[in-house]
Amino acid sequence: MENEAATWCEVSGAHLAHNVRLFRRLLQPGTGLAAVVKANAYGHGVAQVVPVLEEVGVEMYAVHSLAEARQVQSCGATRPILIMGYVTPGQIAQMTEPTMHVLLSSRQVLQSLAARSAELGVSWPVHIKVDTGTHRQGVPPEEAADLARQAKEAGLSVVGVATHFANIEDTTDHSYAFEQLRRFRQALQRVERVTGQLPYVHAACSAAALLFRETDFSMVRLGISLYGHWPSRETYLSWLLAHGRDGIALKPALSWRTRIGQIKTVGAREPIGYGLSYRTTRTTQLAVLPVGYAEGYPRALSNRASVLVRGRRAPVLGRVCMNITMVDVTDIPEAEEGDIATLIGSDGEERVSAEELAELSGTINYEILARLSPALPRLLTHWPEQGQASI
CATH class of the missing domain: 3.20.20.10 (Alanine racemase)
Structure with a gap:
């Protein structure tokens, strides 16, 4: 389905x-x-x-x-x-x-x-x-x-x-x-x-x-x-x-994704979001994501974090809202409404980790993960599997 x-x-x-x-x-x-x-x-x-x-x-x-x-x-x-x-x-x-x-x-x-x-x-x-x-x-x-x-x-x-x-x-x-x-x-x-x-x-x-x-x-x-x-x-x-080496391969189990709900063009020197905390420096393609701090994306990430769109980083612009976050996709011209944006996890060669978001938010990876809203749908993927763990 x-x-x-x-x-x-x-x-x-x-x-x-x-x-x-x-x-x-x-x-x-x-x-x-x-x-x-x-x-x-x-x-x-x-x-x-x-x-x-x-x-x-x-x-x-x-x-x-x-x-x-x-x-x-x-x-x-x-x-x-x-x-x-x-x-x-x-x-x-x-x-x-x-x-x-x-x-x-x-x-x-x-x-x-x-x-x-x-x-x-x-x-x-x-x-x-x-x-x-x-x-x-x-x-x-x-x-x-x-x-x-x-x-x-x-x-x-x-x-x-x-x-x-x-x-x-x-x-x-x-x-x-x-x-x-x-x-x-x-x-x-x-x-x-x-x-x-x-x-x-x-x-x-x-x-x-x-x-x-x-x-x-x-x-x-x-x-x-x-x-x-x-x-x-x-x-x-x-x-x-x-041990003098890494030698242990923990594999993060969770990825967090959303969809681009709207893409709009914003002129140069225009404010973005509540408090006018960011002003564009160029004509900007702005992607509006239907996710915010109510879902567990920390407000502390405002103007600091990035999400992944089509395997590239899209910076967060303005303040993270209760249910909305805005990101800059100007340098990803092929981005479209409905595209998947990755908040935590991998897309192509790029990855955003819970640890990265924790550092940007001034907290720990435990809190980033534990505060994900229970209302978010969770999909169990890649199961069952037959591989063996290695150290």
């Missing part, structure tokens, strides 16, 4: 599968993958991503909220789903699926889960969250074993223990991360004296999974790199410093 959308995202199933297989080869044998699919699978679309991951195989899904867990489940997920964010007592009272694991960070949640477990006659699976220095969710390392003991005594099933690194992506000095790792190992030993050996021990995010085999444990939580992106320039540089 022909795509009739004015603006849409394409999600490459082949690239998602490639990235999963790449990490299967990179990680220590027996280390499982928890696919982090919160924030609408980092903007890629849960409905598109989950079927691919089901086929290629992961051990667990990780989300932020109960609503996200239910969405993942509705897309055919058969693996356990870990809810990593806060779950209110009212939400817990509605939970019916013990295949939804809960990251246990507070005693209030423990009490609510224990009550619900007793009501349903099940032993709810929980993972103890240890705060080793991020100072977000979780309990201090010295309290982790006591929380595990209380959970067991309350009838919950302690199946995992986890932590999260505070400073592993944005630096090439990983001393703080290794101090966190030391604290986590100590907490893990204390917890497992209470629980016995646990099946789910996880600390690694994408950056740790790329750089440090010491952080593998029994499972890693793969987020941004599942979708084909390096977590940061510093992570990439750390890889190069350690």
Whole structure:
């Protein structure tokens, strides 16, 4: 069926599968993958991503909220789903699926889960969250074993223990991360004296999974790199410093495209858009795109970014509007109304990356992807495929 959308995202199933297989080869044998699919699978679309991951195989899904867990489940997920964010007592009272694991960070949640477990006659699976220095969710390392003991005594099933690194992506000095790792190992030993050996021990995010085999444990939580992106320039540089070469081919899975809705001629020295923030220096062919910050194209890209039209760059002129962006196609004279303009992705030899837009916007690639509007149509492309990942 022909795509009739004015603006849409394409999600490459082949690239998602490639990235999963790449990490299967990179990680220590027996280390499982928890696919982090919160924030609408980092903007890629849960409905598109989950079927691919089901086929290629992961051990667990990780989300932020109960609503996200239910969405993942509705897309055919058969693996356990870990809810990593806060779950209110009212939400817990509605939970019916013990295949939804809960990251246990507070005693209030423990009490609510224990009550619900007793009501349903099940032993709810929980993972103890240890705060080793991020100072977000979780309990201090010295309290982790006591929380595990209380959970067991309350009838919950302690199946995992986890932590999260505070400073592993944005630096090439990983001393703080290794101090966190030391604290986590100590907490893990204390917890497992209470629980016995646990099946789910996880600390690694994408950056740790790329750089440090010491952080593998029994499972890693793969987020941004599942979708084909390096977590940061510093992570990439750390890889190069350690290995002396690139040697690892992450493949971005998402492309974002729109169509030229109108082309018009604007004279020289004419203002473009709100605030008159740009004035033409020549007679200009202006292409009007039906996409703006409501769809997730940052207003900070005004007069800074480019889109791709017929394999060439077309600069953004004027302010990005709520649902409209204007670009200069004067040097692309063959451009026509209805042509595809690429906001993220490749067209011929040219490419606009999420990282490029993030740098121009003063933010990170995570935010560019996660803020793509859920209302945008997502098309799963290039799936199934039979290729093998390489490192």
